[in-house]
Amino acid sequence: MNERPWINAMEGQARIHRLGCDALKQVPSTAKVTDEAVLAFQTSDELMAYGLAVRPAYELLKRVLGQLSGMMVLIYGSRRQDLSDLEPVVRAGEQLAQAHDHLRALRVPPLVRRHYERMSAVAEQLSHALDLIRCRGVRTDSDKERIHQHLKTARPLLLKASDSRFAMTMTDFSAACCSCGASA
Amino acid sequence: MASYSIWVLEYSAVENYHKSGIVYGAHNQGFKKLPYCYVVIKGGGHVAMVDVGYNHKDYGKHLGDKFGVTNWHPPRDVLAEVGLKPEDVDTVFVTHAHFDHFGNVEDFPNAHFYIQEREIAKWIWAMSLPERMRWLMTAMDPSDILRGVDLAKEGRLTCVDGAMEEVLPGIDLHPAYDTHTFGCMWVEVRNDGTAQSADRWILAGDLIYDFANLEGDGDAVDVETIYTPVGLAVGSQTNLLLATEEMMKHVDYESRRIIPIHEERLKDTFPSRISDKSLRITEICLADGETTKVGSSTHSSFR
Ligand SMILES: [Zn+2]
Numbered sequence: 001m002n003e004r005p006w007i008n009a010m011e012g013q014a015r016i017h018r019l020g021c022d023a024l025k026q027v028p029s030t031a032k033v034t035d036e037a038v039l040a041f042q043t044s045d046e047l048m049a050y051g052l053a054v055r056p057a058y059e060l061l062k063r064v065l066g067q068l069s070g071m072m073v074l075i076y077g078s079r080r081q082d083l084s085d086l087e088p089v090v091r092a093g094e095q096l097a098q099a100h101d102h103l104r105a106l107r108v109p110p111l112v113r114r115h116y117e118r119m120s121a122v123a124e125q126l127s128h129a130l131d132l133i134r135c136r137g138v139r140t141d142s143d144k145e146r147i148h149q150h151l152k153t154a155r156p157l158l159l160k161a162s163d164s165r166f167a168m169t170m171t172d173f174s175a176a177c178c179s180c181g182a183s184a
Numbered sequence: 185m186a187s188y189s190i191w192v193l194e195y196s197a198v199e200n201y202h203k204s205g206i207v208y209g210a211h212n213q214g215f216k217k218l219p220y221c222y223v224v225i226k227g228g229g230h231v232a233m234v235d236v237g238y239n240h241k242d243y244g245k246h247l248g249d250k251f252g253v254t255n256w257h258p259p260r261d262v263l264a265e266v267g268l269k270p271e272d273v274d275t276v277f278v279t280h281a282h283f284d285h286f287g288n289v290e291d292f293p294n295a296h297f298y299i300q301e302r303e304i305a306k307w308i309w310a311m312s313l314p315e316r317m318r319w320l321m322t323a324m325d326p327s328d329i330l331r332g333v334d335l336a337k338e339g340r341l342t343c344v345d346g347a348m349e350e351v352l353p354g355i356d357l358h359p360a361y362d363t364h365t366f367g368c369m370w371v372e373v374r375n376d377g378t379a380q381s382a383d384r385w386i387l388a389g390d391l392i393y394d395f396a397n398l399e400g401d402g403d404a405v406d407v408e409t410i411y412t413p414v415g416l417a418v419g420s421q422t423n424l425l426l427a428t429e430e431m432m433k434h435v436d437y438e439s440r441r442i443i444p445i446h447e448e449r450l451k452d453t454f455p456s457r458i459s460d461k462s463l464r465i466t467e468i469c470l471a472d473g474e475t476t477k478v479g480s481s482t483h484s485s486f487r
Contacts (some may be wrong), residue, residue: 044429046271050268056315059315059318062326063311063312063326064324065326065330066307066308066310066311066321066324066329067308067311068308069330069332069333070304070305070308070311070329071308071327072328072333072336072337073304073332073333073336073341073343074301074304074305074308074343075336075338076333076337076341077301077304077332077335077341077342077343078301078343078345087312088308088309088311088312091312092312095312144337148333148337151330151333155326155327155330159242159327164246164250168329169246170242170325170326171283171323171324171325172242172318172321172322172323172324176299184222
Protein backbone atom coordinates (compact mmCIF):
# COMPACT_ATOMS: atom_id res chain seq x y z
CA MET A 1 0.00 0.00 0.00
CA ASN A 2 1.28 3.42 -0.84
CA GLU A 3 0.95 5.56 2.23
CA ARG A 4 2.04 8.64 0.40
CA PRO A 5 -0.41 9.13 -2.42
CA TRP A 6 0.92 12.63 -3.14
CA ILE A 7 4.29 11.36 -4.14
CA ASN A 8 3.14 9.54 -7.23
CA ALA A 9 0.15 11.69 -8.01
CA MET A 10 2.03 13.45 -10.76
CA GLU A 11 3.69 10.69 -12.64
CA GLY A 12 1.87 7.53 -11.78
CA GLN A 13 4.72 5.79 -10.09
CA ALA A 14 5.83 5.59 -6.51
CA ARG A 15 8.90 7.66 -5.76
CA ILE A 16 10.17 8.07 -2.28
CA HIS A 17 12.75 10.81 -2.11
CA ARG A 18 15.79 10.58 0.06
CA LEU A 19 16.33 13.27 2.64
CA GLY A 20 18.01 16.25 0.99
CA CYS A 21 17.06 15.09 -2.50
CA ASP A 22 16.90 18.04 -4.86
CA ALA A 23 13.64 16.82 -6.28
CA LEU A 24 11.95 17.87 -3.06
CA LYS A 25 13.01 21.42 -3.67
CA GLN A 26 11.99 21.46 -7.30
CA VAL A 27 8.70 19.76 -7.71
CA PRO A 28 8.20 19.48 -11.47
CA SER A 29 5.26 20.91 -13.26
CA THR A 30 3.11 18.29 -14.91
CA ALA A 31 0.39 19.92 -16.91
CA LYS A 32 1.00 21.56 -20.27
CA VAL A 33 -1.32 24.52 -20.36
CA THR A 34 -1.74 27.62 -22.42
CA ASP A 35 -1.21 31.15 -21.14
CA GLU A 36 -4.89 31.92 -21.67
CA ALA A 37 -5.90 29.00 -19.52
CA VAL A 38 -3.56 30.11 -16.78
CA LEU A 39 -4.91 33.64 -16.92
CA ALA A 40 -8.49 32.49 -16.78
CA PHE A 41 -7.67 30.21 -13.91
CA GLN A 42 -6.18 33.06 -11.86
CA THR A 43 -9.62 34.55 -11.42
CA SER A 44 -11.63 31.37 -11.36
CA ASP A 45 -13.94 30.13 -8.64
CA GLU A 46 -12.01 26.91 -8.78
CA LEU A 47 -8.80 28.60 -7.66
CA MET A 48 -10.68 30.54 -5.03
CA ALA A 49 -12.20 27.37 -3.65
CA TYR A 50 -8.83 25.64 -3.55
CA GLY A 51 -7.12 28.62 -1.92
CA LEU A 52 -9.71 28.84 0.82
CA ALA A 53 -9.73 25.11 1.37
CA VAL A 54 -5.96 24.68 1.53
CA ARG A 55 -5.33 27.56 3.92
CA PRO A 56 -6.06 25.65 7.17
CA ALA A 57 -3.51 23.02 6.15
CA TYR A 58 -0.94 25.73 5.43
CA GLU A 59 -1.59 27.27 8.81
CA LEU A 60 -1.17 23.95 10.59
CA LEU A 61 2.06 23.15 8.76
CA LYS A 62 3.46 26.57 9.57
CA ARG A 63 2.65 26.05 13.24
CA VAL A 64 4.26 22.62 13.31
CA LEU A 65 7.36 23.94 11.55
CA GLY A 66 7.58 26.75 14.10
CA GLN A 67 7.13 24.44 17.07
CA LEU A 68 9.66 21.88 15.93
CA SER A 69 12.14 24.63 15.11
CA GLY A 70 11.64 26.14 18.55
CA MET A 71 12.21 22.75 20.16
CA MET A 72 15.45 22.34 18.26
CA VAL A 73 16.61 25.79 19.36
CA LEU A 74 16.03 24.70 22.95
CA ILE A 75 17.79 21.39 22.43
CA TYR A 76 20.84 22.97 20.86
CA GLY A 77 20.84 26.26 22.76
CA SER A 78 19.82 25.34 26.29
CA ARG A 79 20.35 22.52 28.73
CA ARG A 80 17.20 20.69 27.74
CA GLN A 81 18.03 17.46 26.03
CA ASP A 82 14.87 15.40 25.85
CA LEU A 83 11.65 16.92 24.61
CA SER A 84 9.74 13.74 23.81
CA ASP A 85 7.45 14.10 26.81
CA LEU A 86 6.66 17.75 26.28
CA GLU A 87 3.05 18.64 25.81
CA PRO A 88 3.81 20.72 22.68
CA VAL A 89 5.18 17.62 20.99
CA VAL A 90 1.81 15.95 21.46
CA ARG A 91 0.01 19.01 20.19
CA ALA A 92 2.28 19.32 17.15
CA GLY A 93 1.50 15.69 16.38
CA GLU A 94 -2.21 16.39 16.47
CA GLN A 95 -1.84 19.43 14.28
CA LEU A 96 0.22 17.53 11.77
CA ALA A 97 -2.33 14.72 11.62
CA GLN A 98 -5.01 17.33 10.97
CA ALA A 99 -2.91 18.84 8.20
CA HIS A 100 -2.50 15.43 6.55
CA ASP A 101 -6.25 14.81 6.79
CA HIS A 102 -6.93 18.21 5.36
CA LEU A 103 -4.63 17.70 2.42
CA ARG A 104 -6.06 14.27 1.67
CA ALA A 105 -9.57 15.68 1.55
CA LEU A 106 -8.75 18.50 -0.86
CA ARG A 107 -10.02 18.73 -4.40
CA VAL A 108 -7.00 19.79 -6.40
CA PRO A 109 -7.42 21.51 -9.79
CA PRO A 110 -4.65 20.51 -12.23
CA LEU A 111 -3.17 23.99 -12.32
CA VAL A 112 -2.44 24.02 -8.61
CA ARG A 113 -1.05 20.51 -8.54
CA ARG A 114 2.44 21.84 -7.92
CA HIS A 115 1.24 23.89 -4.96
CA TYR A 116 -0.48 20.87 -3.52
CA GLU A 117 2.59 18.74 -3.97
CA ARG A 118 4.72 21.28 -2.17
CA MET A 119 2.29 21.33 0.72
CA SER A 120 2.29 17.56 0.85
CA ALA A 121 6.07 17.47 0.76
CA VAL A 122 6.18 19.85 3.72
CA ALA A 123 3.80 17.61 5.65
CA GLU A 124 5.97 14.62 4.87
CA GLN A 125 9.18 16.28 6.00
CA LEU A 126 7.59 17.46 9.23
CA SER A 127 6.25 13.96 9.87
CA HIS A 128 9.74 12.53 9.61
CA ALA A 129 11.07 15.17 11.98
CA LEU A 130 8.31 14.65 14.50
CA ASP A 131 8.68 10.87 14.39
CA LEU A 132 12.32 11.26 15.33
CA ILE A 133 11.47 13.51 18.26
CA ARG A 134 8.66 11.29 19.47
CA CYS A 135 10.28 7.93 19.10
CA ARG A 136 13.84 8.62 20.00
CA GLY A 137 13.69 11.70 22.22
CA VAL A 138 16.51 13.37 20.27
CA ARG A 139 19.40 11.78 22.10
CA THR A 140 22.16 11.65 19.54
CA ASP A 141 23.80 14.24 17.34
CA SER A 142 22.71 12.30 14.31
CA ASP A 143 19.05 12.49 15.44
CA LYS A 144 19.39 16.22 15.83
CA GLU A 145 21.03 16.55 12.47
CA ARG A 146 18.34 14.52 10.73
CA ILE A 147 15.53 16.52 12.34
CA HIS A 148 17.23 19.75 11.40
CA GLN A 149 17.61 18.63 7.80
CA HIS A 150 13.91 17.74 7.56
CA LEU A 151 12.99 21.18 8.88
CA LYS A 152 15.40 22.87 6.51
CA THR A 153 13.91 20.99 3.59
CA ALA A 154 10.38 21.90 4.66
CA ARG A 155 10.90 25.62 5.10
CA PRO A 156 11.61 26.76 1.51
CA LEU A 157 8.81 24.56 0.26
CA LEU A 158 6.38 26.18 2.66
CA LEU A 159 7.72 29.60 1.76
CA LYS A 160 7.07 28.84 -1.90
CA ALA A 161 3.58 27.64 -1.06
CA SER A 162 2.81 30.96 0.65
CA ASP A 163 0.23 33.09 -1.11
CA SER A 164 -0.94 36.35 0.39
CA ARG A 165 -4.11 36.27 -1.74
CA PHE A 166 -5.33 33.56 0.58
CA ALA A 167 -3.73 34.90 3.75
CA MET A 168 -1.12 32.18 3.58
CA THR A 169 1.91 34.04 4.87
CA MET A 170 4.65 32.90 7.18
CA THR A 171 4.28 35.92 9.44
CA ASP A 172 1.07 37.58 10.49
CA PHE A 173 1.84 41.25 10.21
CA SER A 174 -1.67 42.50 10.68
CA ALA A 175 -1.21 43.41 14.34
CA ALA A 176 2.56 43.56 14.30
CA CYS A 177 4.14 45.90 16.75
CA CYS A 178 6.45 47.78 14.65
CA SER A 179 5.27 47.48 11.18
CA CYS A 180 2.03 47.66 10.19
CA GLY A 181 -1.36 48.44 11.49
CA ALA A 182 -1.38 51.74 9.61
CA SER A 183 -2.66 50.55 6.30
CA ALA A 184 -3.44 46.94 7.10
CA MET B 185 35.85 57.01 31.59
CA ALA B 186 33.56 55.39 29.03
CA SER B 187 34.19 51.85 27.80
CA TYR B 188 31.65 51.73 24.99
CA SER B 189 30.34 53.85 22.17
CA ILE B 190 26.65 53.37 21.42
CA TRP B 191 24.92 54.24 18.16
CA VAL B 192 21.30 53.81 17.13
CA LEU B 193 21.22 53.05 13.42
CA GLU B 194 18.08 53.43 11.35
CA TYR B 195 17.74 50.76 8.64
CA SER B 196 14.18 51.32 7.44
CA ALA B 197 11.04 53.18 8.46
CA VAL B 198 7.28 53.39 8.34
CA GLU B 199 6.33 56.94 7.48
CA ASN B 200 2.84 56.84 8.91
CA TYR B 201 2.40 54.57 11.85
CA HIS B 202 -0.75 54.83 13.90
CA LYS B 203 -0.10 56.36 17.27
CA SER B 204 -2.29 53.91 19.09
CA GLY B 205 0.23 51.20 18.24
CA ILE B 206 2.92 53.18 20.00
CA VAL B 207 1.11 54.42 23.05
CA TYR B 208 -1.56 52.32 24.71
CA GLY B 209 -4.98 53.88 24.31
CA ALA B 210 -3.92 56.69 21.96
CA HIS B 211 -6.89 56.13 19.68
CA ASN B 212 -7.67 58.51 16.83
CA GLN B 213 -4.59 60.55 17.51
CA GLY B 214 -3.17 60.24 14.04
CA PHE B 215 0.10 58.91 12.73
CA LYS B 216 3.79 59.46 13.15
CA LYS B 217 7.00 58.24 11.60
CA LEU B 218 8.28 55.01 13.10
CA PRO B 219 11.94 54.38 12.30
CA TYR B 220 13.24 50.80 12.40
CA CYS B 221 16.62 50.72 14.07
CA TYR B 222 19.17 48.51 15.68
CA VAL B 223 21.86 49.45 18.16
CA VAL B 224 25.62 49.07 17.92
CA ILE B 225 27.73 48.94 21.07
CA LYS B 226 31.46 49.15 20.40
CA GLY B 227 34.33 49.02 22.83
CA GLY B 228 36.90 46.90 24.66
CA GLY B 229 37.62 44.96 21.48
CA HIS B 230 33.95 44.02 21.03
CA VAL B 231 31.26 44.99 18.58
CA ALA B 232 27.84 44.08 19.91
CA MET B 233 24.38 44.77 18.55
CA VAL B 234 20.98 44.93 20.12
CA ASP B 235 18.67 43.25 17.58
CA VAL B 236 19.38 42.78 13.88
CA GLY B 237 16.39 43.99 11.88
CA TYR B 238 14.19 42.04 9.50
CA ASN B 239 14.73 39.76 6.56
CA HIS B 240 14.22 41.89 3.52
CA LYS B 241 14.67 39.02 1.06
CA ASP B 242 11.55 37.29 2.33
CA TYR B 243 9.35 40.21 3.32
CA GLY B 244 10.61 43.41 1.82
CA LYS B 245 8.14 43.58 -0.99
CA HIS B 246 5.17 42.51 1.08
CA LEU B 247 5.96 44.98 3.87
CA GLY B 248 6.57 47.75 1.40
CA ASP B 249 3.46 47.20 -0.69
CA LYS B 250 1.08 46.44 2.07
CA PHE B 251 2.27 48.34 5.09
CA GLY B 252 4.34 51.23 3.83
CA VAL B 253 7.69 50.07 5.23
CA THR B 254 10.23 51.95 3.16
CA ASN B 255 13.88 52.64 2.60
CA TRP B 256 15.34 49.34 3.85
CA HIS B 257 19.10 49.03 3.62
CA PRO B 258 21.28 46.04 4.41
CA PRO B 259 23.47 45.94 7.54
CA ARG B 260 26.58 46.28 5.36
CA ASP B 261 25.48 49.75 4.24
CA VAL B 262 24.06 50.76 7.58
CA LEU B 263 27.05 49.68 9.68
CA ALA B 264 29.43 51.34 7.24
CA GLU B 265 28.13 54.67 8.53
CA VAL B 266 29.97 53.99 11.79
CA GLY B 267 32.96 52.37 10.10
CA LEU B 268 31.97 48.75 10.74
CA LYS B 269 31.12 45.62 8.77
CA PRO B 270 28.63 42.88 9.67
CA GLU B 271 31.60 40.51 10.08
CA ASP B 272 32.93 42.72 12.87
CA VAL B 273 29.91 42.02 15.06
CA ASP B 274 30.80 39.40 17.68
CA THR B 275 27.75 39.59 19.96
CA VAL B 276 24.03 40.14 19.38
CA PHE B 277 21.45 40.59 22.11
CA VAL B 278 17.99 39.77 20.78
CA THR B 279 15.48 41.67 22.91
CA HIS B 280 12.60 39.58 21.54
CA ALA B 281 11.80 37.35 18.60
CA HIS B 282 9.61 39.66 16.53
CA PHE B 283 10.50 39.59 12.85
CA ASP B 284 11.95 43.11 12.85
CA HIS B 285 14.37 42.33 15.67
CA PHE B 286 15.38 38.70 15.08
CA GLY B 287 14.83 38.50 11.35
CA ASN B 288 18.24 39.01 9.85
CA VAL B 289 20.67 36.79 11.72
CA GLU B 290 22.26 35.41 8.55
CA ASP B 291 23.97 38.71 7.86
CA PHE B 292 26.14 38.39 10.97
CA PRO B 293 28.34 35.35 10.39
CA ASN B 294 30.65 35.83 13.36
CA ALA B 295 28.21 36.84 16.04
CA HIS B 296 27.12 34.93 19.11
CA PHE B 297 23.44 35.52 19.84
CA TYR B 298 21.62 35.76 23.17
CA ILE B 299 17.87 35.38 23.57
CA GLN B 300 15.65 34.50 26.53
CA GLU B 301 14.78 30.81 26.65
CA ARG B 302 11.26 31.73 27.65
CA GLU B 303 10.83 33.70 24.42
CA ILE B 304 11.36 30.48 22.48
CA ALA B 305 9.49 28.17 24.86
CA LYS B 306 6.36 30.30 24.96
CA TRP B 307 6.48 30.79 21.22
CA ILE B 308 6.31 27.03 20.85
CA TRP B 309 3.31 27.06 23.15
CA ALA B 310 1.60 29.88 21.22
CA MET B 311 1.99 27.95 17.98
CA SER B 312 0.42 24.90 19.52
CA LEU B 313 -2.83 26.72 20.26
CA PRO B 314 -5.96 26.61 18.12
CA GLU B 315 -6.27 28.98 15.18
CA ARG B 316 -8.76 31.17 17.03
CA MET B 317 -5.87 32.23 19.27
CA ARG B 318 -3.55 33.13 16.44
CA TRP B 319 -3.21 36.70 17.67
CA LEU B 320 -0.57 35.36 20.07
CA MET B 321 1.63 34.59 17.08
CA THR B 322 1.61 38.16 15.82
CA ALA B 323 4.84 39.30 14.16
CA MET B 324 6.61 35.99 14.78
CA ASP B 325 8.15 34.14 11.87
CA PRO B 326 8.77 30.38 12.03
CA SER B 327 11.61 30.88 9.55
CA ASP B 328 13.44 33.08 12.03
CA ILE B 329 13.20 30.38 14.64
CA LEU B 330 14.52 27.82 12.17
CA ARG B 331 17.49 30.07 11.46
CA GLY B 332 17.92 30.13 15.21
CA VAL B 333 18.44 26.36 15.02
CA ASP B 334 21.38 26.91 12.66
CA LEU B 335 22.90 29.34 15.13
CA ALA B 336 22.31 27.11 18.13
CA LYS B 337 23.78 24.12 16.33
CA GLU B 338 26.92 26.05 15.57
CA GLY B 339 27.13 26.99 19.24
CA ARG B 340 26.32 30.59 18.33
CA LEU B 341 23.08 30.98 20.26
CA THR B 342 22.65 30.99 24.00
CA CYS B 343 19.17 30.70 25.45
CA VAL B 344 19.36 32.79 28.59
CA ASP B 345 17.25 31.79 31.57
CA GLY B 346 16.54 35.07 33.36
CA ALA B 347 19.07 37.76 34.20
CA MET B 348 22.67 37.46 33.12
CA GLU B 349 25.43 39.74 34.31
CA GLU B 350 28.65 40.66 32.58
CA VAL B 351 27.80 38.98 29.29
CA LEU B 352 30.44 41.34 28.04
CA PRO B 353 32.36 43.43 30.56
CA GLY B 354 29.89 45.93 32.03
CA ILE B 355 26.92 44.63 30.01
CA ASP B 356 23.98 42.88 31.68
CA LEU B 357 20.78 41.32 30.38
CA HIS B 358 17.50 41.70 32.27
CA PRO B 359 14.33 39.74 31.55
CA ALA B 360 10.94 41.42 31.32
CA TYR B 361 8.62 38.46 31.08
CA ASP B 362 5.06 38.66 29.82
CA THR B 363 5.33 42.22 28.64
CA HIS B 364 5.56 43.18 24.95
CA THR B 365 6.31 39.49 24.31
CA PHE B 366 6.57 36.46 26.57
CA GLY B 367 10.32 36.56 26.99
CA CYS B 368 11.45 40.13 26.33
CA MET B 369 14.74 41.36 27.71
CA TRP B 370 16.51 44.70 28.00
CA VAL B 371 20.20 45.40 27.83
CA GLU B 372 22.09 47.50 30.33
CA VAL B 373 25.49 49.00 29.66
CA ARG B 374 27.40 50.12 32.75
CA ASN B 375 29.73 52.29 30.82
CA ASP B 376 32.40 52.79 33.44
CA GLY B 377 32.40 49.06 34.16
CA THR B 378 31.66 49.47 37.86
CA ALA B 379 28.88 47.70 39.72
CA GLN B 380 27.50 50.97 41.07
CA SER B 381 27.90 52.77 37.78
CA ALA B 382 26.53 56.27 37.42
CA ASP B 383 26.98 56.04 33.66
CA ARG B 384 24.37 53.49 32.60
CA TRP B 385 22.53 53.16 29.32
CA ILE B 386 19.54 50.94 28.77
CA LEU B 387 18.59 49.55 25.37
CA ALA B 388 14.93 48.92 25.82
CA GLY B 389 13.97 46.91 22.73
CA ASP B 390 10.22 47.30 22.30
CA LEU B 391 9.49 47.72 25.99
CA ILE B 392 9.57 51.42 25.19
CA TYR B 393 8.76 52.68 21.68
CA ASP B 394 8.65 56.34 22.29
CA PHE B 395 9.37 58.99 24.89
CA ALA B 396 5.64 59.14 25.50
CA ASN B 397 5.83 55.68 27.08
CA LEU B 398 8.34 57.01 29.60
CA GLU B 399 7.18 60.56 30.07
CA GLY B 400 3.53 60.85 29.27
CA ASP B 401 1.73 64.01 30.25
CA GLY B 402 0.80 63.73 33.91
CA ASP B 403 -1.18 66.97 34.12
CA ALA B 404 -4.49 65.25 34.58
CA VAL B 405 -3.25 63.56 37.73
CA ASP B 406 -1.15 66.44 38.91
CA VAL B 407 2.26 64.92 38.44
CA GLU B 408 4.88 65.94 35.95
CA THR B 409 5.03 62.76 33.93
CA ILE B 410 3.51 59.30 33.95
CA TYR B 411 4.35 55.99 32.28
CA THR B 412 2.05 54.74 29.55
CA PRO B 413 2.69 51.29 28.11
CA VAL B 414 3.35 50.56 24.44
CA GLY B 415 0.41 49.64 22.28
CA LEU B 416 1.18 45.94 21.96
CA ALA B 417 1.49 43.50 24.81
CA VAL B 418 1.02 39.75 24.71
CA GLY B 419 1.72 39.88 28.43
CA SER B 420 0.15 42.71 30.35
CA GLN B 421 0.25 46.47 30.57
CA THR B 422 0.93 46.01 34.26
CA ASN B 423 4.10 44.06 33.53
CA LEU B 424 5.16 46.67 30.98
CA LEU B 425 4.80 49.39 33.57
CA LEU B 426 6.68 47.38 36.17
CA ALA B 427 9.49 46.79 33.67
CA THR B 428 9.57 50.52 32.93
CA GLU B 429 9.88 51.29 36.62
CA GLU B 430 12.66 48.72 36.95
CA MET B 431 14.60 50.27 34.05
CA MET B 432 14.08 53.76 35.43
CA LYS B 433 15.31 52.64 38.85
CA HIS B 434 18.51 51.36 37.25
CA VAL B 435 19.24 54.76 35.71
CA ASP B 436 18.20 56.64 38.81
CA TYR B 437 15.11 57.98 37.02
CA GLU B 438 17.18 59.82 34.42
CA SER B 439 14.92 58.92 31.53
CA ARG B 440 17.26 60.01 28.72
CA ARG B 441 19.42 57.00 29.61
CA ILE B 442 16.68 54.65 28.41
CA ILE B 443 16.95 54.37 24.65
CA PRO B 444 13.79 53.60 22.65
CA ILE B 445 14.81 52.52 19.17
CA HIS B 446 11.55 53.36 17.41
CA GLU B 447 11.66 56.96 18.64
CA GLU B 448 12.40 59.53 15.95
CA ARG B 449 12.91 62.25 18.53
CA LEU B 450 16.13 60.69 19.76
CA LYS B 451 17.58 63.30 17.41
CA ASP B 452 16.37 66.02 19.75
CA THR B 453 18.27 64.49 22.62
CA PHE B 454 21.46 63.14 21.07
CA PRO B 455 23.77 64.26 18.26
CA SER B 456 22.82 62.70 14.95
CA ARG B 457 23.06 63.02 11.20
CA ILE B 458 21.26 61.73 8.13
CA SER B 459 23.20 59.48 5.77
CA ASP B 460 23.12 59.79 1.99
CA LYS B 461 20.56 56.96 2.07
CA SER B 462 18.28 59.10 4.22
CA LEU B 463 18.87 57.01 7.31
CA ARG B 464 19.57 58.57 10.70
CA ILE B 465 22.64 57.74 12.74
CA THR B 466 22.27 58.74 16.38
CA GLU B 467 25.25 58.85 18.69
CA ILE B 468 24.25 58.00 22.25
CA CYS B 469 27.73 58.08 23.74
CA LEU B 470 31.37 57.72 22.76
CA ALA B 471 34.04 55.51 24.31
CA ASP B 472 37.28 57.12 25.35
CA GLY B 473 39.40 57.58 22.26
CA GLU B 474 36.54 56.95 19.78
CA THR B 475 35.81 59.59 17.18
CA THR B 476 32.36 60.88 16.50
CA LYS B 477 30.44 59.37 13.61
CA VAL B 478 27.93 62.19 13.37
CA GLY B 479 30.22 65.13 12.83
CA SER B 480 29.73 66.74 16.18
CA SER B 481 32.12 66.54 19.07
CA THR B 482 29.80 67.48 21.89
CA HIS B 483 27.33 65.33 23.72
CA SER B 484 25.64 67.98 25.70
CA SER B 485 22.32 68.49 23.97
CA PHE B 486 20.13 66.44 26.24
CA ARG B 487 16.45 66.94 26.52
ZN1 LIG C 1 8.25 43.92 18.90
